[in-house]
Amino acid sequence: MRRWIVGCVVVVVMMLLLSAFAGAQKKVSILWMEYDGLTPDYALNLEKAFEEANPGVDLEIISTPWDLGHDRLISLLAGKEPPDLAVIGTRWLLELLDMDVVEPIEKWVSKDLLNNIDPALMEGKVKGVLYGLPVAAGTRLMYYRSDIIDKAPETFEEMLQIALKIHKPEEKFYAVGMSGKKYVELTEYAYYLFGNGGYFFEILPDGSYGKCTVNDEAGVGALAFMNDLVNKYKVTQPGVTAYRRDELQDLFIAGNLGIFLSGGFTAALLEQRGVTFKWDVAPMPHFEGKPQSTIIITDSIVLFKDSDAKEEAGKFLDFFYSDPWRIQFDKMVGFPPVTKSLANDPFFQKPVYKVMIEQIPNAKGWPLIPEWPECNDIIWDNIVATFLGEKDPKTAMDDAAREIDALRGM
Incomplete structure (x- = not known):
């Protein structure tokens, strides 16, 4: 017991x-x-x-x-x-x-x-x-089909000329991928903005951010070129406003895109999925007369x-x-x-x-401001409106800059 x-x-x-x-x-x-x-x-x-x-x-x-x-x-x-x-x-x-x-x-x-x-x-x-x-x-860079494109374009103007030659929508092969659906990142616009010598805000002498500058020549020019790719030259995939980055990436991996602007993760996926076509990478293009730049x-x-x-x-x-x-x-x-x-x-x-x-060395980062998530959405909304034909690029970026400055009390 x-x-x-x-x-x-x-x-x-x-x-x-x-x-x-x-x-x-x-x-x-x-x-x-x-x-x-x-x-x-x-x-x-x-x-x-x-x-x-x-x-x-x-x-x-x-x-x-x-x-x-x-x-x-x-x-x-x-x-x-x-x-x-x-x-x-x-x-x-x-x-x-x-x-x-x-x-x-x-x-x-x-x-x-x-x-x-x-x-x-x-x-x-x-x-x-x-x-x-x-x-x-x-940093972000350019992916291209090296079995179709002999030499990677250094400028966006060269990219357009190549796109006009390789675009074959009847075969579901599209020259340039374009993301047009609002996403947590604004990278698509940043590629063209930075490549045009622009930025989102003026940088004041003390390093702080002044007024929004997406409606200056560089900002409007970047959006105008993007819109021309979509609506004038029609060298992108159809229905761009339905595509976020990941969906666009799937198109490239499936072999339906000639040129795709993205990050290193795309290379990892291409290798993981064992694609059969040839591809290569190159620095992010820039506009003629502007320094090469990209986003980091x-x-x-x-x-x-x-x-x-x-x-x-x-x-x-x-x-x-x-x-x-x-x-x-x-x-x-x-x-x-x-x-x-x-x-x-x-x-x-x-x-x-x-x-x-x-x-x-030539890359630029996102603006470190508390209001950036809201700024991101405002610019995205105006880009989408441009792609849909509801606004011209100048009006869209004027509206974006005005709303962002009001948000920040500028």
Whole structure:
């Protein structure tokens, strides 16, 4: 009887200990954006491996399409249910700082991690304080069918002449891909705007942003050329306002486009899907008489102030940025590595990475202003109106600039 009682006590104590251990587990959640080329298995394997290495932590990776990511994050923050970490477009950072929701990240990660990232990629640093680590960074470039086009065009004017020769809509082969459906990014317009020597705002002497300039000669000229490709020369796929970037990318991968402007992730997908046609990459075209330029895009991981698992979140970042997990991530998403330790890996010596890196000195980034998401939508709405014939390019960009300046109190 006595042994039985002792045995019961031991069992109860063990159950209590197990219960206490389970209750002591820390949960870390991360809002995870779905990059093109990144398989669901990667996130599942990362989650499993991190939990095995950190048995006291329960990691939850919340996968979200990029197009829905900003609004979902803002909704979570508004509902007082923020994740511990989130992948964001770095352009959202000032908006989050205005909301006073992000935590300086430097003290929560190891010095080894910080020293392994090129300082030039730390766009998540504001007024000397680091709020976000770069997840991905890369310039956009041109993809073209090298089995059809002998030499890549250097200018948009050359691109048009090639397009007029290779466009065969009767065979469902379209010369130039054009994204005309509103998306979380405004990259399509940025390609032509930057290639025309333009930008979204005037840059004041102190480095801050002045009035919106999309209605200047460069901005209107960029949209006019885009509209001519669609409605005058008709060398794009039909129904451009139904295509976002990912849908347009599918057209190129299917062999239905001659020229497609995109990022390194497209190369990763082309290789993953084993396309049979020949393709190549080249620097982003520019307009005659204007300097070559393109957009450089960075995404960051941020930590939120209300997190009660900051230490565990920092451990996850150290784990995620280790070579075995970063090299898988970088290969899948098609961006050059952000960590110094992978810079010389043979995989990243391919032409697509060399072109992206060579373009960096002349590349421009998104404006870092709190109102950028709203500005993005305003410009997109006017681009769509132009493609649909509801506005001419000058009127569209005048309307966009006026609304943006009013939004920013200029």
